[in-house]
Amino acid sequence: MKQSISDFLKEGNYRVRGSLWIEGDGTRFWGPGPVELLGHIDATGSINQAAKAMGMSYKKAWEIVNRLNAMSKEPLVVTATGGEKGGGSALSETARAMIAYHHGMRERFQQFLEAETKRLTGN
Amino acid sequence: MKQSISDFLKEGNYRVRGSLWIEGDGTRFWGPGPVELLGHIDATGSINQAAKAMGMSYKKAWEIVNRLNAMSKEPLVVTATGGEKGGGSALSETARAMIAYHHGMRERFQQFLEAETKRLTGN
Numbered sequence: 001m002k003q004s005i006s007d008f009l010k011e012g013n014y015r016v017r018g019s020l021w022i023e024g025d026g027t028r029f030w031g032p033g034p035v036e037l038l039g040h041i042d043a044t045g046s047i048n049q050a051a052k053a054m055g056m057s058y059k060k061a062w063e064i065v066n067r068l069n070a071m072s073k074e075p076l077v078v079t080a081t082g083g084e085k086g087g088g089s090a091l092s093e094t095a096r097a098m099i100a101y102h103h104g105m106r107e108r109f110q111q112f113l114e115a116e117t118k119r120l121t122g123n
Numbered sequence: 124m125k126q127s128i129s130d131f132l133k134e135g136n137y138r139v140r141g142s143l144w145i146e147g148d149g150t151r152f153w154g155p156g157p158v159e160l161l162g163h164i165d166a167t168g169s170i171n172q173a174a175k176a177m178g179m180s181y182k183k184a185w186e187i188v189n190r191l192n193a194m195s196k197e198p199l200v201v202t203a204t205g206g207e208k209g210g211g212s213a214l215s216e217t218a219r220a221m222i223a224y225h226h227g228m229r230e231r232f233q234q235f236l237e238a239e240t241k242r243l244t245g246n
Contacts (some may be wrong), residue, residue, distance in 0.1 A: 001134040002197050004185070005220075005224050007196075007220065008195055008196060008197070008220060008221060009147065009194055009195055009196065010193075010194060010195065010196055011146050012147045012194070013149075014145060014146065014147050014149050015145070015146045016143065016144075016145055017143075017144055017145070017146050017151070017230070018141055018142055018143040018144065019141055019234075020136060020139065020140075020239075021139075021140055021141065022138070022139055022140070023137065023138045023140050024132065024135045024136070024137050024245065025135045025136050026136075034213045058175075060208060070135060071132055071135070072129070072131055072132055072133065073130075073131060073133055079213065094131045097131060098128065098131060099244075101128050105139070105239060106241075108235075108239070109141070109235070109239075110220075112231075112232070112235050116231070116232075120145065120228075122129070122223075
């Protein structure tokens with residue numbers, strides 16, 4: 001199609017948007033949600049506090065953390081002894097490396113979306 | 124990060140996946156769902172049959188069609204007179220041009236995802 005799609009659409013502010021995640025053996029385990037959860041764990045030192053910050057149940061947060069830890073050679077979240085709320089939780093260096101990788105991937109995806117938006121709108 | 128992410132993850136079949144859609148003035152109106160619905164309308168000549176094929180209510184299908192028609196200069200779905208179920212529905216040329224554009228965009232997205240999967244797994 002040589003024409004721009006904007007020849008067909010009414011005046012408006014059009015954008016191509018999207019989401020991105022990583023599957024391991026067909027199961028989605030990594031994406032914006034887990035990365036946000038890890039960020040809150042890093043900031044608060046607590047899976048419980050991180051769950052609250054995201055309006056998520058403690059159980060759900062633990063499930064995500066357990067899935068992340070199960071996929072990686074070294075745990076991404078390390079919980080100190082002293083009980084669930086006693087010991088505190090911290091990110092491992094592996095978690096930081098994966099988050100850095102994620103940010104790079106998001107950056108490339110953002111460039112893809114910008115390019116597609118330009119192509120769509122003919123600007 | 125110079126290392127591959129696969130240095131950190133257990134053995135497995137990892138893939139970068141994603142979804143893509145178009146927003147107009149902040150409202151998502153175009154994506155895999157509407158495109159699939161249009162395909163069923165084209166095949167069956169009926170919004171009602173298309174809704175059934177997708178396990179979607181007739182009301183929901185009409186809402187999607189109305190939103191699509193509202194965004195485009197020419198209607199994407201043209202319903203012949205004779206009542207909702209009497210006249211039959213067909214795609215306009217504009218709809219076909221937009222579906223063709225969508226397929227091209229999906230193709231480029233697929234290439235992006237393949238490239239990211241390769242980068243992720245270091246293959």
